Amino acid sequence: MRTNELRKLLEEVKDGQIEVDKALDHLKELPYKDIGIAKIDYHRELRNGYPEVIYCEGKSIDHIQQIIQEMLKGNNNILATRAKEDVYQAVKEICPDAAYHALARIITVKRKEVVTPDSYIAVVTGGTSDIPVAEEAAITAEMLGNRVERIYDVGVAGLHRLLGNLEIITNAKVIIAVAGMEGALASVVGGLVDKPVLAVPTSIGYGANFHGLAALLSMLNSCASGVSVVNIDNGFGAGYMASMINKL
Structure with a gap:
């Protein structure tokens, strides 16, 4: 925004010619x-x-x-x-x-501090191979001003590992479930909690996984309520959306 435009807008606010909210709307569209x-x-x-x-x-x-x-x-x-x-x-x-x-x-x-709410985001992975995508989500959420709890390698092949961390997961305001293979983790988590679950399919898996397509379709077809899905390997998108939910 050019300096003269900003000066004119400030003068209009000062003189009462334009309301602060309307001036803010102008600023949102400009520079x-x-x-x-x-x-x-x-x-x-x-x-x-x-x-x-x-x-x-x-x-x-x-x-x-x-x-x-x-x-x-x-x-x-x-x-x-x-x-x-x-x-x-x-x-x-x-x-x-x-x-x-x-x-x-x-x-x-990091040049300035961001206000962090008391509530936190839980990032859960099916396996260790899913951690890079999970870390993209976690780091994104932290940089946007959120506390993140990581619960990694708790997939459905050993369900007791997930149940052993259920208290941390259920106390989160929003859960990010990251999984490849058949992508069943999101449905299981969605059936256990009363919080929104953001499912992230990963491209981890054998041939019929089709580079994450199988996990994506499983998550999209989840019968658990409250599960929404982002694109394959899109940890950033999940971390960004989780941050918006956590700060509501």
Whole structure:
């Protein structure tokens, strides 16, 4: 947003020509910064409650560096998903306080504290192989200002492991269930709790798993009420949605 536009809007609020709520609506629709290779959406946090997230896959290292440099001018927290080790090393050159979460393939930069509610999100996995997707969900939720409890490797092949952690799961405000193979974990969890369950199918499994399609269809066809499904391996989407639910 140009300076003269902002000054005019502030003057109108001050003179009572426009209500604060209407001025806020104007601000929500206005500013972004065009840096040539990307348009940085500065007001996404104002509109949606969370700042813009950088999806690194498919972007060049140079473009990622430019985007992060621009976003850091506003002292913003940075969440960059699907980032490889070489991308992280390049980001460290311009931002020494960047952290890399290798399992989740996420780069984070924390410049300001985010208010965290007392309630928490539980992230549950069927197996150890599902942990990378689960960590993408967990790190995303934590960066958006949530407490996360991790309960890993409690799939239906050994149901006693899940039941042994039931108290932690049932006390969460929202549960993220991450599973590959046949994806049965989401239905089991959904049948045990009175909280929303976000199901994340993973591409883990043998041939007939079809790279996560079998788990996706199982979760979509769940007979348990209160289960919603995100895309295959979409830990980020689940973490983001869980954060929105946890903060309601």
